[in-house]
Amino acid sequence: MKAKVNSDTCIGCNLCADNCPDVFKMDGDLAVVIVDVVPSNAEDTAREAAQNCPVEAITIEE
Numbered sequence: 845m846k847a848k849v850n851s852d853t854c855i856g857c858n859l860c861a862d863n864c865p866d867v868f869k870m871d872g873d874l875a876v877v878i879v880d881v882v883p884s885n886a887e888d889t890a891r892e893a894a895q896n897c898p899v900e901a902i903t904i905e906e
């Protein structure tokens with residue numbers, strides 16, 4: 845599974861980095877994905893981060 849952040853959409857709210865730090869971190873005002881492949885033990889929280897992103901900036905590829 846892979847995750848992507850759309851840098852044009854992200855508003856830098858920190859939510860994904862706070863809730864799923866194994867996959868997302870803040871880089872200045874934007875979230876970035878820090879792994880090529882989401883670790884299996886972080887898949888659920890990565891999906892939740894995508895669902896909870898207020899601007900739907902996170903895309904998950906299963």
Ligand code: SF4
Pocket residue numbers: 849853854855856857858859860861874875893896897898899900901902
């Ligand atoms: S939850 Fe969405 S808007 Fe907030 S930092 Fe993450 S990608 Fe950006």
